[in-house]
Amino acid sequence: MASDNPHNFPPSLTPNQWTTLYAVTSAIIRPFTEDEIAAYMQTTATDISKEHVRSFLLEEANYTNPRFRFALEHTLEQKLPKSSVQAICFVLNLLDSVPGCLLLTFSLTPFHRQPARVREDLIISWLDQSSRLLFPPIRGFAKAITALTRLVWTRSADADMYYGAVGYPEKTGAGVKALDGEPGEFYKFDFLDFSTSEKGALECDVVIVGSGCGGAVAAARLASEGLDVVVVDRGEWVPSDQLPLRETEAFAKLYNGNLASTTADGVIALMAAETFGGGGVVNWAASLQGQIMGSNSKKTQGFVREEWAAKHNLPFFLSNDYQDCLDKVSERMGVTAEGIAHNHRNQTILDGCRKLGYSAVIVPQNTGATLPGDKEGIVREHADGYCCNGCGSGKKGDGRKMGTTHTWLPDAAQAGARFIQSYHADKVLFSTDAKTKAIGVTGTWGPQKVPLNIVAKKVIVSAGSLHSPCLLLRSGLTNPNIGKYLHLHPSVTISAFFPEPTDPWVGSPLTAACTRFENLDGNHHGGKLETAVMGPLVIAGVLPWLSSASLKRTLLNYRHSGLFFTIQRECEPGMVTLNTRGEPVVKYTISEADRAMIQTSLLGLAKILYVQGAEEILPAVYGLKPFKRNPTAAEREEEIREEIAEAESSGRYFWGGRGRGEDKDDDEEEDEEGTCGYATHQLNDPGIMDVRFQRWLKKFAAHGMGGEKTIYASAHQMGSCRMGNDGGVGSVVDPRGRVWGVEGLLIADASVLPSACGVNPMITVMAISEWIVGGVVAELKPQRGGGAKV
Numbered sequence: 001m002a003s004d005n006p007h008n009f010p011p012s013l014t015p016n017q018w019t020t021l022y023a024v025t026s027a028i029i030r031p032f033t034e035d036e037i038a039a040y041m042q043t044t045a046t047d048i049s050k051e052h053v054r055s056f057l058l059e060e061a062n063y064t065n066p067r068f069r070f071a072l073e074h075t076l077e078q079k080l081p082k083s084s085v086q087a088i089c090f091v092l093n094l095l096d097s098v099p100g101c102l103l104l105t106f107s108l109t110p111f112h113r114q115p116a117r118v119r120e121d122l123i124i125s126w127l128d129q130s131s132r133l134l135f136p137p138i139r140g141f142a143k144a145i146t147a148l149t150r151l152v153w154t155r156s157a158d159a160d161m162y163y164g165a166v167g168y169p170e171k172t173g174a175g176v177k178a179l180d181g182e183p184g185e186f187y188k189f190d191f192l193d194f195s196t197s198e199k200g201a202l203e204c205d206v207v208i209v210g211s212g213c214g215g216a217v218a219a220a221r222l223a224s225e226g227l228d229v230v231v232v233d234r235g236e237w238v239p240s241d242q243l244p245l246r247e248t249e250a251f252a253k254l255y256n257g258n259l260a261s262t263t264a265d266g267v268i269a270l271m272a273a274e275t276f277g278g279g280g281v282v283n284w285a286a287s288l289q290g291q292i293m294g295s296n297s298k299k300t301q302g303f304v305r306e307e308w309a310a311k312h313n314l315p316f317f318l319s320n321d322y323q324d325c326l327d328k329v330s331e332r333m334g335v336t337a338e339g340i341a342h343n344h345r346n347q348t349i350l351d352g353c354r355k356l357g358y359s360a361v362i363v364p365q366n367t368g369a370t371l372p373g374d375k376e377g378i379v380r381e382h383a384d385g386y387c388c389n390g391c392g393s394g395k396k397g398d399g400r401k402m403g404t405t406h407t408w409l410p411d412a413a414q415a416g417a418r419f420i421q422s423y424h425a426d427k428v429l430f431s432t433d434a435k436t437k438a439i440g441v442t443g444t445w446g447p448q449k450v451p452l453n454i455v456a457k458k459v460i461v462s463a464g465s466l467h468s469p470c471l472l473l474r475s476g477l478t479n480p481n482i483g484k485y486l487h488l489h490p491s492v493t494i495s496a497f498f499p500e501p502t503d504p505w506v507g508s509p510l511t512a513a514c515t516r517f518e519n520l521d522g523n524h525h526g527g528k529l530e531t532a533v534m535g536p537l538v539i540a541g542v543l544p545w546l547s548s549a550s551l552k553r554t555l556l557n558y559r560h561s562g563l564f565f566t567i568q569r570e571c572e573p574g575m576v577t578l579n580t581r582g583e584p585v586v587k588y589t590i591s592e593a594d595r596a597m598i599q600t601s602l603l604g605l606a607k608i609l610y611v612q613g614a615e616e617i618l619p620a621v622y623g624l625k626p627f628k629r630n631p632t633a634a635e636r637e638e639e640i641r642e643e644i645a646e647a648e649s650s651g652r653y654f655w656g657g658r659g660r661g662e663d664k665d666d667d668e669e670e671d672e673e674g675t676c677g678y679a680t681h682q683l684n685d686p687g688i689m690d691v692r693f694q695r696w697l698k699k700f701a702a703h704g705m706g707g708e709k710t711i712y713a714s715a716h717q718m719g720s721c722r723m724g725n726d727g728g729v730g731s732v733v734d735p736r737g738r739v740w741g742v743e744g745l746l747i748a749d750a751s752v753l754p755s756a757c758g759v760n761p762m763i764t765v766m767a768i769s770e771w772i773v774g775g776v777v778a779e780l781k782p783q784r785g786g787g788a789k790v
């Protein structure tokens, strides 16, 4: 008797569900035919490995591909929430039934029996915003399953094959492929070890939960004042000579949730660090405190400071004290705009802005601090496009990011701070059930989960905006503002492809920004246009799926690509709550107003890319064809057919003048600024006379930025335990970072920001942390009789 599970699919799904699922994934990534490969090879650069390109083109996301199969099964069984798996299975069952097939495919043939090309066309039609669907939720499924397949496939691919095919010169600290030769000096941390203990206990003056941008600054200051400091982090230290790591290893060792976390509805990818040093290890060295560098202004966005002072009653943000904190943290890390050599992407932003009359700024880098043996006044070039895999130690003198593990944490160590890695702080300990006085933290150490209590006079929570509120909630604190007001700076990318090589791994990732769209509603909400780190797996994560062939071709065009994005200073926040395992669940809906502003910023970005000569402009949205400067004859024919169809349906084709429902000419300026939600788009800029591009912009403007068709991401989580001066009515901490109503408990990280800061947050977070711990020093040092070390 033939087995009804001939491929030995695991029991997490039924064999029929697996069969249908692989019928979907193998249509999303299917092999090129020999003819297609031969045609493609003629266009390949001579220095790229044809063998790797061929293997890449033959890849298929099917159960016959062992790497993909293992990774997909693992993801479904171990990683995805049960509710998501159930939602996928619901659609798989429909696709395996006659009525479901009729509904979704207009055919009686079960989906998995259709040929690959037909299955692929069906998925394309589900994603097409203009296609008529009897079951519209299939759009959400199509976006989710194409994203999942693309992610699982690229992350499980043979890296040597993948990198060889796209022409990416991998650089790792430990591997033989290191491009920079010997590493420079770096600080070797010692960590407390509890592997032989059954249970541990420690005492100190201050325990700091989290060693990232907020926690590291706090540790350095408090230890240097003679206090006994213990810093814990649930992440682990990766020595700098091993950095950068290979991409997949970096995701696993340096990021929260293997860099695959999302908001509860799956719409926004959440990028946050989880390693000793936190965001300071993986971030991109952009060190903005000023709106306009190069001019006299060195202040955090002036309007944000004013908003925090006025709206949140926090006058400190307009004081010299705050400016001193900003300057102090910038000085320690050697923040400088000197020595910057802009790479292709950053130069694109600067040149495009100049041509279009958009404002732009140079973004300083935290790379100038001196190392032992350096000459005084050394100017470093931070030529490291591998930052998000961990910024390594670099050769002496050629620059590296002076992040947390090269500055604050060594300072803290040298002043006597003790460190514990791989420690998950579970709850705050209180002196009584009333929870009005914190006396330490309780948690577990290492994979063995050794219970460990740390008793302290002060507890400083610096676990970042996703985890700090969870620690408070797990501890039983009930202020209803905990977790609320989470800001994400939601961002959307545009990939651009240029005729010339861009060598996307070269240079510092973020040295320029366009500020033209920062105030789109009159209340300083809007987008900053910047460029991203560009590892091949990062790119694979943000490319929309248009078809199997198009995805493969686009990925292979890596060496000519550039990744750009807008970060939105948003009006409407979301919130963090706890799931049953005590981990964060992020609920966040991008408001209509914010979506409109993101759209406006992206149109501006597309224009920058156009005037800089991009051949192809591909926003991270589904259902919109990319703009191609030189389309093929077939593509142009299709465009013309669409133009005629549109003209016919609007009535313009027959009647000449304006179409039905149109009350403005295409080229009439539509740049109106209002309050939230009334930002509209300026389609015409000097220098852009290309009618085809104008038409594409108009389509993009009409396309919308709904979560079901847009790839959103956030690397800037803020505000989930916000600061206020209202006794806790609308805030979690007071103006010195003290949790309202709990003695001895403070928060010093991005979660205390009163709202979105509108700039890349590292410097702001560090400055606020410096201010908060200044208060702790003032309180504890007198108790310690002048700060002598115990």
Ligand SMILES: Cc1cc2nc3c(=O)[nH]c(=O)nc-3n(C[C@H](O)[C@H](O)[C@H](O)COP(=O)(O)OP(=O)(O)OC[C@H]3O[C@@H](n4cnc5c(N)ncnc54)[C@H](O)[C@@H]3O)c2cc1C
Residues within 6 Å of the ligand: 209, 210, 211, 212, 213, 214, 215, 232, 233, 234, 235, 271, 272, 273, 274, 275, 276, 277, 278, 279, 280, 282, 283, 284, 285, 286, 287, 288, 388, 423, 424, 425, 426, 462, 463, 464, 465, 467, 468, 471, 510, 715, 716, 717, 748, 749, 750, 751, 759, 760, 761, 762, 763, 765
């Ligand atoms: C990829 C990326 C690129 C970025 N680029 C820039 C940039 O170029 N410029 C810029 O200004 N900003 C940048 N940022 C943002 C910046 O790094 C963050 O805003 C900043 O790190 C936030 O500091 P934090 O202290 O709040 O949290 P983090 O720096 O994230 O530190 C939190 C730490 O707490 C630990 N932790 C969490 N929960 C627990 C627990 N229960 N027990 C123990 N430890 C715990 C985590 O492991 C982590 O190490 C970037 C962020 C990312 C992710």
